[in-house]
Structures are given as structure tokens and as C-alpha cells.
Amino acid sequence: PEHVMVVGAGLAGLRTVEQLRSAGFQGRISLVGAEPHAPYDRPPLSKQILTGDWEPERIVLAQLDTLEDLGVRVHLGMEAVALRPGDGGSGWDRGAPGHELELSDGATLHGDAVVIATGLAARTLPGQPAHVYTLRTLDDALALRDTLTRIESLLVVGGGFIGAEVATAAVQRGIAVTVLEGLPVVLARALGPDVGALAGRLFTEGGVDLHTGVALTGFTEPAGPGVAVELADGTTRSADAAVVGIGGVPRVDWLADTGIDLSNGLACGPTGRIHGLDAAWAVGDVAAWDDPVHGERYRDEHWTSASDQAAMAARDILGAAPPPATVPYFWSDQFGLKIQLLGRPELADAVVQLHGTGFDGGPVRGTVAGYFDGDRLMAVVGFGAARIVTRYRMQVAEAAVD
Ligand code: FAD
Incomplete structure (x- = not known):
């Protein structure tokens, strides 16, 4: 291609640009980002930024002059508002008329390849008041951090990774934290019921007032200042402030207007080509790639996947050989422990304790569990057991390819 347009200046968008250049692409690159900030790293938002250990300068992934040095035309504080796909019929690589990308200031960009890396927006609850926080961007994190310095109690709706990390930071600041989770255990979506139950002990042992299996009716008028929610059993819970961490959209x-399937992000082939569009790729949290080995499509909201997909898509755009296959990896820092997950637990049908005694009532720290499909190890999760988790990488990688 002559001009690659990358929409979304987060991790996946940035890595795509870098990978295109490192693979030798010399054509034009435009990078469009809705936020006013240079590309930055999101995992610290709910960790070191929220605890106050780090300032925003520390999470910048690329300065603007670095991007300029790479010959990238950067449009920040600008949203892509429409894509008019090019005439793929005659073949984009044979000089076909390209895509037209409309920006929020009315300008249009024309390019013969487009990469979509627009990530997620934080999901909100119906009727969620404006002063209830969500956490997806640097601005969200700074606003929440400011509030955490002033409050004594916090309500966290959602016992997923974001809820757990927000609760961790708040407890560390001496705030009384209540977590409300609709499912019977925390972290259930990512880790499943058995390991989720184990993780729940981290919350309670960490000093959180944890309520699982609760149905929220909605927000209600608090008796005093602050926020109140009503539960299905008729009781209410209130606190000085509230955070909703219930995933992303x-x-x-x-x-x-493109008419493509948008039911679960952007449906893509195994190298990120968007189904139904020519010369268009999607990478990162917004992208649902086909898994050629396990025969289904999935969307992975992991930091390492965003980078891995960017490397794969960039090479595909240039017609270069694919990079080596990787194993999905995710980490989270909660209540003084690092949780690490290798592989895809949802492909397994049994969970076995491999190390430690957390499942028998012993300490959560040091516990490692394996997710098996028959005798194949599909995933491993460890709680404060980094060295042990690493040992299983090869075994999980082997299960992922057969
Ligand atoms: P994003 O980083 O969300 O970037 C997308 C960018 O696109 C955004 O800047 C957005 O403003 C922009 N954009 C959206 N729409 C448009 C548009 N129309 N036009 C132009 N720009 C647009 N993963 C882990 O593995 N471990 C962790 O511990 C971890 N912690 C996390 C903590 C938090 C608080 C969050 C929010 C995420 C965390 N993640 C973690 C997930 C990880 O950060 C994501 O997987 C990663 O950021 C995905 O990168 P992305 O580029 O796809 O999306």
C-alpha cells in the first residue's frame, strides 16, 4: 500500500505503526486518536496511577516527536466518524481507489489500507449518574484518583479485574470499600467459577466488604452526600463515591454505515483482516479474530494480544511472513499479589490445583491452577507464583496448536 490509515492511538494502533516501519514500510502512515494525549499505557491506570505511585509522564508509550521521526502523521483529539470503504473489487494492491476516512473536524483522509484499533468504551449501567466513575482513560484515572484522596468509603460495582484493582488502590489509601458482584464469584468471566472463588478470598482477606450474587436494581437518592444503589432484595448501599467496572463495549x-457485522467488535480472519471489507484490518480490544486451531472467533482484551495482533496485521498488510505464534497472557495486581494467566481457560473443562494449597483452604499466594481439556493444558493461572507459571508456557503453547 501507499498510505496506511490507523484509527485509534492506543497500544494496538501505536504498535501497528511501529511494526509497519520496522518491517520496512516506507509509504505514508496516518494515526488518528480521539484522546488529546500521546499514546499511553492503560494497565497502570488502575494500579500505579490510582495509588499515586506514578505520574502520567511515566506511562507515555511514544512521544509525538518519536512518531514524527517515524514519519507518521498524527491527528490527536480527533475522532474518525465514518469510513467509506474503497473499491476492493479491483484490488487495493493494484492501485485501486482507496478508503475515505472522515474525521470529526470534517476533514477526510484517503488511504489504500486501514487498520482499526479503537478499543473499548467503559460499559455503564442504565441511569448511571454522571458523578459515578468508570475507568478506561487517563482522564478517568486522574479524576478518580483525585476523589480517592478525599473520601472515606467507596462502592465498587463489578468484581472483575478493574473492580479488583480499584478496590486494591482504595484499600491501600485506607478507604472502606464495598464490592458488589452480580455473579456468584468474582473474576468469573476470565477465570471461571473455581478460580474465581479463590480470588474472592483475596478481596475479603484484603479488607473488602464483598457481596457476590447480588442483583442491582439501580441508583437511588442517597440520604446524604455521596452515592446510593438499591439491590433487588430491597436494601440500599451507599458510599461517598462509586465506581462501575462492568467491562467494555x-x-x-x-x-x-459500512454494513459489516458489528455484533462483537470487528469480526476478522486469523491475520486481522476484517470480514466483509477489503484492505481493512482490526487489532486490539476491538477486534475478534478467528482462531484457526480451535475453530471459533474471540475477542481478547489483553495487553500482550494488542501488541501481538499489531505485529501480525502489519506483516499481513505488507505481505511479509507472519511472526511466530504466541500464547495469550494476562496479568493483574490485586491486594499485593500478581495474578498471571497464560492461555485460554474457556477452552477447558476441568480445573486442577498444580501447586500450593489455596484450593484446600491454604494461602492463596503460591497457588497455581491448570485448566485442562482432557489431558491438554489449555491455560494456567498463578497467584504470586510468577516463576512457576512461566514453566508451563511451552506446554500451554503446544495445546494451543493441536
Ligand atoms: P485502547 O488502549 O483502548 O486504545 C484505543 C484508542 O482508540 C483510545 O485511545 C481511543 O480514544 C481511541 N479511539 C476510539 N474510537 C476512536 C475513533 N473513532 N477515532 C479515533 N480514535 C478512537 N491488560 C493486561 O493484560 N493486564 C492488565 O493489568 C491490564 N490492566 C488494565 C487496566 C485498565 C484500567 C484498562 C482500561 C485496561 C487494562 N488492560 C490490561 C487491558 C489493556 O490495556 C488493553 O488490552 C489495551 O489497552 C488494548 O489496546 P487497544 O489499542 O486495543 O485499545
């Missing part, structure tokens, strides 16, 4: 609304 792929940012694809702006692609509605």
Missing part, C-alpha cells in the same frame, strides 16, 4: 458505532 467495542467502539464500532462509527462503522455502522
Whole structure:
């Protein structure tokens, strides 16, 4: 291609640009980002930024002059609002008329390849008041951090990774934290019921007032200042402030006119080519790639996947050989422990304790569990057991390819 347009200046968008250049692409690159900030790293938002250990300068992934040095035309504080796909019929690599990308200031960009890396927007609850926080961006994190310095109690709706990390930071600041989770255990979506139950002990042992299996009716008027929610059993819970951490919604609304399937982000082939569009790729949290080995499509909201997919898509755009296959990896820092997950637990049908005694009532720290499909180890999770988890990488990688 002559001009690659990358939409979304987060991790996946940035890595795509870098990978295109390192693979030798010398054509034009445009990078469009809705936020005013240079590309930055999101995992510290709910960790070191929220605890106050780090300032925002520390999480910058690329300065603007570095991007300029790479010959990238950067449009920040600018949203892509529409994509008019090019005439793929005659073949983009044979000089076909390209895509037209409309930006929020009315300008249009024309390119012969487009990469969509728009990530997620934080999901909110119906009727969620404006002063209830969500956490997805640097600005969200700074606003929440400021509030954490002033409050004594916090309500966290959602016992997922974001809820757990927010609770960790708040407890560390001496705030009384209540976590409300709709499912019977925390972290259930990512880790499943057995390991989720184990993780729940981290919350309670960490000093959180944890309520699982609770149905939230909605927000209600608090008796005094602060926030109150009503539960299905008729009781209310209130606190000085509240955070909702109930996952994210792929940012694809702006692609509605293209007519492609937007039901779970952007449906892509195994190298990130968007189904139904020519010369268009999607990478990162917004992208649902086909898994050629296990025969289904999935969307991975992991930091390492964003980088891995960017490397794969960049090479595909240039017609270069693919990079080596990787194993999905995720980490989270909660209540003084690092949780690490290798592989895909949802492909397994049994969970076995491999190390430690957490499942028998012993300490959570040091516990490692394996997720098996028959005798194949599909995933491993460890709680404060980094060296042990690493040992299983090869075994999980082997299960992923057969
Ligand atoms: P993003 O980083 O979300 O970037 C997308 C960018 O696109 C955003 O800047 C957005 O403003 C922009 N954009 C959206 N729409 C448009 C548009 N129409 N036009 C232009 N720009 C647009 N993963 C881990 O593995 N471990 C962790 O511990 C961990 N912690 C996390 C903590 C937090 C608080 C969050 C939010 C995420 C965390 N993650 C973690 C997930 C990880 O950060 C993501 O997987 C990663 O950021 C995905 O990168 P991305 O580029 O796909 O999306």
C-alpha cells in the first residue's frame, strides 16, 4: 500500500505503526486518536496511577516527536466518524481507489489500507449518574484518583479485574470499600467459577466488604452526600463515591454505515483482516479474530494480544511472513499479589490445583491452577507464583496448536 490509515492511538494502533516501519514500510502512515494525549499505557491506570505511585509522564508509550521521526502523521483529539470503504473489487494492491476516512473536524483522509484499533468504551449501567466513575482513560484515572484522596468509603460495582484493582488502590489509601458482584464469584468471566472463588478470598482477606450474587436494581437518592444503589432484595448501599467496572463495549458505532457485522467488535480472519471489507484490518480490544486451531472467533482484551495482533496485521498488510505464534497472557495486581494467566481457560473443562494449597483452604499466594481439556493444558493461572507459571508456557503453547 501507499498510505496506511490507523484509527485509534492506543497500544494496538501505536504498535501497528511501529511494526509497519520496522518491517520496512516506507509509504505514508496516518494515526488518528480521539484522546488529546500521546499514546499511553492503560494497565497502570488502575494500579500505579490510582495509588499515586506514578505520574502520567511515566506511562507515555511514544512521544509525538518519536512518531514524527517515524514519519507518521498524527491527528490527536480527533475522532474518525465514518469510513467509506474503497473499491476492493479491483484490488487495493493494484492501485485501486482507496478508503475515505472522515474525521470529526470534517476533514477526510484517503488511504489504500486501514487498520482499526479503537478499543473499548467503559460499559455503564442504565441511569448511571454522571458523578459515578468508570475507568478506561487517563482522564478517568486522574479524576478518580483525585476523589480517592478525599473520601472515606467507596462502592465498587463489578468484581472483575478493574473492580479488583480499584478496590486494591482504595484499600491501600485506607478507604472502606464495598464490592458488589452480580455473579456468584468474582473474576468469573476470565477465570471461571473455581478460580474465581479463590480470588474472592483475596478481596475479603484484603479488607473488602464483598457481596457476590447480588442483583442491582439501580441508583437511588442517597440520604446524604455521596452515592446510593438499591439491590433487588430491597436494601440500599451507599458510599461517598462509586465506581462501575462492568467491562467494555467495542467502539464500532462509527462503522455502522459500512454494513459489516458489528455484533462483537470487528469480526476478522486469523491475520486481522476484517470480514466483509477489503484492505481493512482490526487489532486490539476491538477486534475478534478467528482462531484457526480451535475453530471459533474471540475477542481478547489483553495487553500482550494488542501488541501481538499489531505485529501480525502489519506483516499481513505488507505481505511479509507472519511472526511466530504466541500464547495469550494476562496479568493483574490485586491486594499485593500478581495474578498471571497464560492461555485460554474457556477452552477447558476441568480445573486442577498444580501447586500450593489455596484450593484446600491454604494461602492463596503460591497457588497455581491448570485448566485442562482432557489431558491438554489449555491455560494456567498463578497467584504470586510468577516463576512457576512461566514453566508451563511451552506446554500451554503446544495445546494451543493441536
Ligand atoms: P485502547 O488502549 O483502548 O486504545 C484505543 C484508542 O482508540 C483510545 O485511545 C481511543 O480514544 C481511541 N479511539 C476510539 N474510537 C476512536 C475513533 N473513532 N477515532 C479515533 N480514535 C478512537 N491488560 C493486561 O493484560 N493486564 C492488565 O493489568 C491490564 N490492566 C488494565 C487496566 C485498565 C484500567 C484498562 C482500561 C485496561 C487494562 N488492560 C490490561 C487491558 C489493556 O490495556 C488493553 O488490552 C489495551 O489497552 C488494548 O489496546 P487497544 O489499542 O486495543 O485499545
